[in-house]
Structures are given as structure tokens and as C-alpha cells.
Amino acid sequence: MVTPILSTKRLSLRKMKVHDFKNLMEIFSDPEAMKYYPATKNGKQTNEWIKWTLDNYAKYNTGLWIVEDKTSGEFLGQCGIVPQEVDGVIEMGIGYLFARRVWGNGYATEAALACTNYGLQQLKFRKIVALIDVKNIPSIKVAERIGMKFKKTTIKWGKKVYVYSVSK
Template sequence: MKMSVIITERLNLRKMKREDANFLQEIFSDPVAMKYYPSTKDEKQTMDWIEWTLNNYEDYGVGLWIVEDKVTGEFLGQCGIVPQEVDDEIVMEIGYLFARRAWGNGYATEAASACKHYGFEQLNLSKIVSLPDVNNIPSTKVAERIGMKVEKTIHKWGKDVLVYSVSREGEIK
């Protein structure tokens, strides 16, 4: 059973499982893919990541989802909606992180756009954010392509990150 959460034109987004650790290690062990994270992750840190995600499913009903090619089932990355603290408030963030071999195909934009629609239409969120590193141009472009605008810069995770946001008003017709 796939446990699909969202299906797009090319992608299947499904719930993460502990057995996905090897797939995630492809990204987490790649210093280029992890450039804007504090460091790469080892197997234990990857399992911690999966546990954090499973807890988010339990506590918030959302989390990062595994992104696969809809036709082949090939692992491409992860994208989803995660709770984050911004200015002492819990907000829902669209996060995305893809295997380097999958970059440049529009998968992040397609998955993030689907997550935005899911957040507004299924979860009835009033606002969704994205928190890319100020220097992560590819991630800022994804946020902009799905209709987000920069609100401000904050210091989080020991670095400066942009707060991109989009509100439900103007999205739901």
C-alpha cells in the first residue's frame, strides 16, 4: 500500500516510512545537496529525521512526504508541510529537498505547488510559509514560482533565512 497523500501530473507524494532511510541517505550524505543545512546527516541522524517526520504526522497531520516518479516509482526527494516556529508562533512551512540527480526538472516546484493547494484546500490553512537560506537561490525561486513573496529575513538554525509566504485569500476563488 502506497499511502499516497498527493498525486500530481508526474509525481506521487506519500507518507515517509522508516524503510525510506536509504533513499534519504542519498540526499543527506551529499554535501552539495546539503549545502544550506548545517551538515550532512549520518544514518542515525537520518533515522532521527524520519522519527521527527512521523511525529509531525501524528501531532499535526502533516509532515514531509516522499516524492516519487508517478510512473516508475523512483525516489526523487521529499516535500511537504511542516510546523516551524517563526517569531514565537507555529506556522506551516512548505519544505523541499531533492536528490541532486533530480534537480532541474521542475519537480520541487510541482511538488511544492501541490503542497500549497493541499494546505489551503484540505487543511484550510490561512497562510503558508517557506524558509529558505538567504543564499539558496534555487529554493527561493521555487517559493516565488508557487506565488510566495518575501516577508522578511529572520535568524533561525544559526543563520539568516528568508520568510516567504502566501495567504489563502487570493488563492481560493
Template sequence: MKTSVITTERLNLREMGKEDAPLLQEIFSDPVAMKYYPSIKDEKQTLDWIEWTLRNYENYSVGLWIVEDKDTGEFLGQCGIVPQEVDGEIVMEIGYLFARRVWGNGYATEAAAACKHYGFEQMNLSKIVSLPDVNNIPSTKVAERIGMKVEKTIHKWGKKVFVYSVSKEGEIK
């Protein structure tokens, strides 16, 4: 059993491991779910993704986490906090990618909000970003629902992406 990092009302976010490759393949092999990524991922690319995640755990104490239904343990997707470079600076991004069969249930928003809280409360971050493709309306809506605002548009990963951000000060009411 992998370590649980965050739990919410409906979700359990836990550390990822190599044994999760078949679960992640549900998303990575789906051209619709991967529309805003450069391409779908094969098994080796999925294992490379997991290795990248494990290095993030080691180097930054965060990364993408497997998201499961808290009651059933069913795999839903992945969400977490990952380091990204924006304008030459390393910033922490909330990233999310869910299985298409569970889209529209609010899981991405619930998981992303929990990651935002974790970033501010557990990691003491002053600012968190999200970097959705400018055409990925569902992902931009998740960023907006958790209180992020568009800061700017940048060119990253060979395309235009929004830099959504929220600061800890803006959260304190």
C-alpha cells in the same frame, strides 16, 4: 505500500517510513545537496529525521512526504508541510529537498505547488510560509514560482533565512 497523500501530473507524494532511510541517505550524505543545512546526516541522524516526520504526522496530520516519479516509482526527494516556529508563533512551512540527480526538472516546484494547494484546500490554512536560506537561490526561486513573496528576513538555525509567504486570500482570483 505507504499511503499516497498527493498526486500530481508527474509525482506521487506518500508518507515516509523507516524503510525510506536508505533513499533519504542519497540526499543527506551529499554535501552539495546539503549545502544549506548545518551538515550532512549519517544513518542515525536520518532515522531521527524520519522519527521527527512521523511525530509531525501524528501531531499535525502533515509532515514531509517522499516524492516519487508517478510512472516509475523512482525516489526523487521529499516535500511537505511542517510546523516551524517564526517569531514565537507556530506556522506551517512548505519544505522541499531533492536528490541532486533530478535537479532542474521542475519537481520541487510541482511538489511545492501541490503542497500549497493541499494546505489551503485540505487543511484550510490561511497562510503558508517557506524558510529558505538567504543564499539558497534555487529554493527561493521555487517559493517565488508558487506565488510566495518575501515577508522578512529572520535568524533561524544559526543563519539568515527569508520568510516567504502566501495567503489563501491572495490565491482566490
């Protein structure tokens, strides 16, 4: 059994491993799940994503974690805290992306709240941001439910994104 980084009432969050490739491809190959990303990801891009995540663990002691059902161990998605460049400044940003088959169950909100609290309390980040495509209403609702407030609109990844944040 892998030791979780975090757990909630229903969820267990653990470090990503190379063997998570197949589970991540469930999300990355789904055009609907990837609607607000530049594109779906192929196998090479997914391996690069895993490497980037593992590098974040080493550099920042945080990153995206695999979210699993606490009881069954079923893969649900990923959520965590990663460095994001916002208007020339590196901020720690919450990220969440779940398999479409589990949308609507509150998993993103539950995981994002746990990660945000962990980042502010255990990792002592002064604030955590969320960068959200202006059309991504479900993600905006998650950010608001975890206590984030709209701060501004900026350009990131070649498009307009909202910057939400929460501070200690």
C-alpha cells in the same frame, strides 16, 4: 501499492516510512544537496528525521512526504508541510529537498505547489511559509514560482533566512 497523499501530473507523494532510510541518505549524505543545511546527516540523524516526520503526521496530520516518479516509482526527494517556529510563532512551513541527480526537472516546484494547495485547501491552513537561506537562490525561485512573496528576513538555525509566505 501505497496510497498517495497527493499526486500531480508526474509525481506521487506518500507518507514516509522507516524503509525510506536508504533513499533519504542519498540526499542527506550529499554535501551539495545539504549545502544550505547546517551539515550532512549520518545514519542516526536520518533515523531521528524519520521519527520526527512520523511524529508530525500524528500531531499535525501533515509532514514531509516522499516524492516518487508517478510512472516508475523512482525516489526523487521529499516535500511537505511541517511546523516551523518563526520569531516565536509556530507557522506551517513548506519544505522541499530533492536528490541532486533529479535537479533541474521542475520536481520541487511541482511538488511544492501541490503541497501548498493541499495545505491551504484541504488542511485549511490560513497561510504557509517558507524559510530559505538567503543564499539559496534555487529555493527562492521555487517559492516565487508557487506564488509565495517575500515577507522579511529573520535569524533561524543561527543564520539569516528569508521568510516567504502565501495565504488563502
